[in-house]
Amino acid sequence: MTNGSKSIGILTAGGDCQGLNAAIRGVAKTAINQYGMQVIGFLDGFRGLAENRYERLDGEKLSGILTLGGTILGTSRDKPHKIAIGDKFIDAISQAEENYHKLHLDALVCIGGGGTQKNALRLLKKTDMNIITLPKTIDNDVWGTDLCFGYDTAVEIATEAIDRLHSTASSHHRVMVVEIMGHNTGWLTAASGLAGGADVVVIPEIPYDIEVIKNALIERNRKGKRFSIVAVAEGARPKDENEIPNDFEDSTAVHLTHRLAELTGLETRLTSLGHVMRGGSPTAADRILATKLGTKAAQLIAEGQSGVMVAERAGYAVPVPLEEIAGNRRIIEDDHPLLESLRNLGICLGV
Ligand code: F6P
Numbered sequence: 001m002t003n004g005s006k007s008i009g010i011l012t013a014g015g016d017c018q019g020l021n022a023a024i025r026g027v028a029k030t031a032i033n034q035y036g037m038q039v040i041g042f043l044d045g046f047r048g049l050a051e052n053r054y055e056r057l058d059g060e061k062l063s064g065i066l067t068l069g070g071t072i073l074g075t076s077r078d079k080p081h082k083i084a085i086g087d088k089f090i091d092a093i094s095q096a097e098e099n100y101h102k103l104h105l106d107a108l109v110c111i112g113g114g115g116t117q118k119n120a121l122r123l124l125k126k127t128d129m130n131i132i133t134l135p136k137t138i139d140n141d142v143w144g145t146d147l148c149f150g151y152d153t154a155v156e157i158a159t160e161a162i163d164r165l166h167s168t169a170s171s172h173h174r175v176m177v178v179e180i181m182g183h184n185t186g187w188l189t190a191a192s193g194l195a196g197g198a199d200v201v202v203i204p205e206i207p208y209d210i211e212v213i214k215n216a217l218i219e220r221n222r223k224g225k226r227f228s229i230v231a232v233a234e235g236a237r238p239k240d241e242n243e244i245p246n247d248f249e250d251s252t253a254v255h256l257t258h259r260l261a262e263l264t265g266l267e268t269r270l271t272s273l274g275h276v277m278r279g280g281s282p283t284a285a286d287r288i289l290a291t292k293l294g295t296k297a298a299q300l301i302a303e304g305q306s307g308v309m310v311a312e313r314a315g316y317a318v319p320v321p322l323e324e325i326a327g328n329r330r331i332i333e334d335d336h337p338l339l340e341s342l343r344n345l346g347i348c349l350g351v
Pocket residue numbers: 015016113137138139181182183234278
């Protein structure tokens with residue numbers, strides 16, 4: 001099937017992750033090869049759309065990118081209604097709309113996490129642009145999809161880090177605290193904690209009690225297990241307000257590391273995985289997911305759909321209205337199988 005006439009734009013916005021290039025390739029190759037469309041990529045997220053900075057995506061540009069980390073288009077955290085120019089912010093929505101029409105686009109594909117879904121909905125409501133989105137983020141917290149691409153690769157990286165921390169923890173008889181990305185949700189920490197065999201898993205969804213963690217570590221030590229791994233999500237928070245990090249400790253993980261050393265008397269070290277988790281080549285699972293959602297997006301555009309995010313649901317790529325997605329966040333519910341398994345194994349969740 002070809003209609004030969006459509007032109008589309010693609011942009012990647014928000015924090016990068018693995019699988020973005022696979023998604024760009026999936027959208028663009030399907031659009032070009034199956035439907036005879038013209039494809040351009042805006043540079044640096046919504047900023048490139050507002051500033052009309054783009055490049056044509058053709059066979060050559062799309063070749064060899066499936067396995068690459070990052071995004072060939074660049075990204076930024078700019079919001080279309082709040083683009084930073086010097087020390088000021090400007091609303092660039094009408095500029096974005098003007099550029100879209102100047103380029104005779106029929107649709108725009110926005111690839112991003114929760115913030116991007118909100119920005120895409122804003123453009124959809126305030127302009128006459130046709131918009132389709134894809135869910136990406138290592139945090140895996142976009143509402144309405146079973147999975148986001150980037151997540152699987154980041155879980156692999158964090159799991160490998162926990163595996164590696166085991167041997168040094170064991171040699172030195174230390175408590176190793178490992179800080180894992182996820183500022184609002186604990187998907188990465190719970191999954192890699194389970195896969196890597198952490199002894200304590202602390203996530204934002206379950207505010208922790210420091211006494212419970214202290215007791216778990218002392219109890220392990222008493223049983224002759226002379227090391228422990230504590231996996232902490234970046235956004236984890238204590239139950240007790242007195243345990244909130246002070247001005248010198250800029251994260252919960254730093255505070256927790258100090259406090260656990262103090263309370264248990266055990267030698268304790270902190271490893272922060274940070275942006276390492278977002279780098280490098282995507283796993284096969286992320287390449288497949290990004291390609292599946294990307295190719296479906298092009299198909300939906302050819303069918304004339306707009307205002308939807310292409311979600312992964314029970315193995316299928318399905319369109320879900322952006323209205324249902326934007327503004328919501330997918331947290332780990334208390335009865336989620338990941339938490340059930342952690343509890344069944346006797347892993348301390350800090351409560
Ligand atoms: O949203 C994904 C994420 O990786 C979070 O887990 C983390 O808190 C944040 O991005 C870091 O973002 P930045 O790239 O702005 O440092």
